[in-house]
Amino acid sequence: MPIEPSPPASPRVPDDNPAERLGSWKAIAAYLQRDVSTVQRWEKREGMPVHRHLHAKLGSVYGFRSELDAWWHDRRLRLEPRRERPVRRRSLAAAGFALLFVIAVVVVASLQRTIGTGPTISSLAVLPLDNLSGDPAQEYLADGMTEALIGRLAQIQTLRVVSRRSVMTFKGNRKPLNEIGQQLGVDALLDGSVQKSGDRVRIALQLIHVGTDTHLWARSYERGVGDTLKLQAELAYAVGEEIRIRLTADERARLASNTEVNPLAHQEYLVGRYHLWRDDEENLKQAITHFERATKIDPGYAPAFAGLSHAWWALGMWGPMSLEAAESPARAAAQQALTLDSRLAEAYVVQADMKRLYDRDLTGAEMMVTRALALDPNNVDAHFTYALTLMALGRFPEAIGQIESAEQLDPLSPAIQSVFGRILYRARRFGDAVPHLHRALELEPGLASVYVRLGDVYDQMGQYDHALAAYQKAAGEGRIYHARLARIYARMGRTADAKQTLRDLETTPGGVPPGYGAAAYAALGDRDRAFALLFAMVDRGGDEPLYLTVDPPFDILHADPRWHELLRRVAAPSKR
Numbered sequence: 001m002p003i004e005p006s007p008p009a010s011p012r013v014p015d016d017n018p019a020e021r022l023g024s025w026k027a028i029a030a031y032l033q034r035d036v037s038t039v040q041r042w043e044k045r046e047g048m049p050v051h052r053h054l055h056a057k058l059g060s061v062y063g064f065r066s067e068l069d070a071w072w073h074d075r076r077l078r079l080e081p082r083r084e085r086p087v088r089r090r091s092l093a094a095a096g097f098a099l100l101f102v103i104a105v106v107v108v109a110s111l112q113r114t115i116g117t118g119p120t121i122s123s124l125a126v127l128p129l130d131n132l133s134g135d136p137a138q139e140y141l142a143d144g145m146t147e148a149l150i151g152r153l154a155q156i157q158t159l160r161v162v163s164r165r166s167v168m169t170f171k172g173n174r175k176p177l178n179e180i181g182q183q184l185g186v187d188a189l190l191d192g193s194v195q196k197s198g199d200r201v202r203i204a205l206q207l208i209h210v211g212t213d214t215h216l217w218a219r220s221y222e223r224g225v226g227d228t229l230k231l232q233a234e235l236a237y238a239v240g241e242e243i244r245i246r247l248t249a250d251e252r253a254r255l256a257s258n259t260e261v262n263p264l265a266h267q268e269y270l271v272g273r274y275h276l277w278r279d280d281e282e283n284l285k286q287a288i289t290h291f292e293r294a295t296k297i298d299p300g301y302a303p304a305f306a307g308l309s310h311a312w313w314a315l316g317m318w319g320p321m322s323l324e325a326a327e328s329p330a331r332a333a334a335q336q337a338l339t340l341d342s343r344l345a346e347a348y349v350v351q352a353d354m355k356r357l358y359d360r361d362l363t364g365a366e367m368m369v370t371r372a373l374a375l376d377p378n379n380v381d382a383h384f385t386y387a388l389t390l391m392a393l394g395r396f397p398e399a400i401g402q403i404e405s406a407e408q409l410d411p412l413s414p415a416i417q418s419v420f421g422r423i424l425y426r427a428r429r430f431g432d433a434v435p436h437l438h439r440a441l442e443l444e445p446g447l448a449s450v451y452v453r454l455g456d457v458y459d460q461m462g463q464y465d466h467a468l469a470a471y472q473k474a475a476g477e478g479r480i481y482h483a484r485l486a487r488i489y490a491r492m493g494r495t496a497d498a499k500q501t502l503r504d505l506e507t508t509p510g511g512v513p514p515g516y517g518a519a520a521y522a523a524l525g526d527r528d529r530a531f532a533l534l535f536a537m538v539d540r541g542g543d544e545p546l547y548l549t550v551d552p553p554f555d556i557l558h559a560d561p562r563w564h565e566l567l568r569r570v571a572a573p574s575k576r
Contacts, residue, residue, distance in 0.1 A: 022063045030193045030204035035215045123186040125162040126150045128171040130193040142194045144270030154378030163380040166412040181210030265298035281319040287311040302341035309333035309350040345376035357543050365389045380409040392546040396427035414444040426550040433457045448474040464492050483516035490523035519553035531562045538569045545570045
């Protein structure tokens, strides 16, 4: 419940004071720490002050904090005679992060207590917490708290927790909660809000069972800036012991453990994570800036170094710089993250990325990613990276199992659906690959890379017209598009068109892209040029050579003696 108020000096608050206005049923319910149906009932039966207006921009109902505080002051003993008064605020920037330890334990406890006495819950989604501060600049805080809460709960092996990327598609979405739950394929939803005002932060949460569309509980937590994380960790552990959560000893230790973090460093980290998930050059640069600030403020903060490593290699993959140019800062940050915290799952994931992208050490990558999954079984990036590693090793049943796990944790990710299709393509299950690639396009229409992969599948199925149509929708891919076009022409028997397309490519900036051009020359029967391009690709670096042995277009080269020399070079990359 809200902090015990003093009766207001005036029963009304001016409409131009946004800090006093609660502009929806949900905001009013969060302030009073009840569900919407309860506060609507209180308005009808208890005279709770709620106002209505016709101004569409402001919403259909609103309330004022001072009026609600005064009303609650008068009715509290009658409506809640046995409930203890709330503890007065103690102490976020970093304390908000600590607060999630308490929340995570209570959420798990509530879920565990439903076993045998209520609906069975084995999967959960944390919906994006609403920012009720009235300040758009605080959006990062709501998003960061959402991600941190997901990460804390995801450490429980017996609970499947949907990843941030899927739940963030519902940010600002007003779909019915049971419909969202069904779309995400979970038993329960955790919905709520974050409100920062001065040196105080309030988090209000409600747990909803999807199948019955019922509220299992609603709670609210309030702290002030500057409280220590250690105190909150001890409280989380104490609550867990009191309600006897069914966790392993290791899970108990990780849930209750905590490290002091500078509040300003944690704030920079949250802003960095906010930009990291946007996967474009400008946002990745912003992510690097904020992660670096976090590491300077608190040089012992391991998650900031893990985020920094991820941001650097992603910039090398998707930005204007080369993957090779990003190697040094990405490696240094990855190593520092692991040095600082050997129990941080994200540190092992970025180590696996280093081994896969730069060392072509698939065995080492597998060791790192399995360690990450042992620490955090719901880490979607770990499942995704493991699927890529197993695909490169040709262990397709296992790769499919890992990408299925990633899909369960992130059901609305076009990237996961696209990679799922790619794994099935390389497993020679072409017909099964098509639905996943179409699903990726449903989730994000117009993705050129997905159309390219769809064209590859149709090519192997001998449906050349469909392949050409798919490639044409990815024409923005430039040289890659034309190289694939040349291969299709060769497979269709249009040899002259294939050769002319390749000649045209040779005169363009960058020339013939090695991997795709090699596939075209292989289709034309020109093995000398195909191998020349493949050796150039292997010497260039990156992870593309790892998939040579499993790529269908190169099956016709396996009998050539040069193939074994090529694989030897892939396995022993030159040190740059």
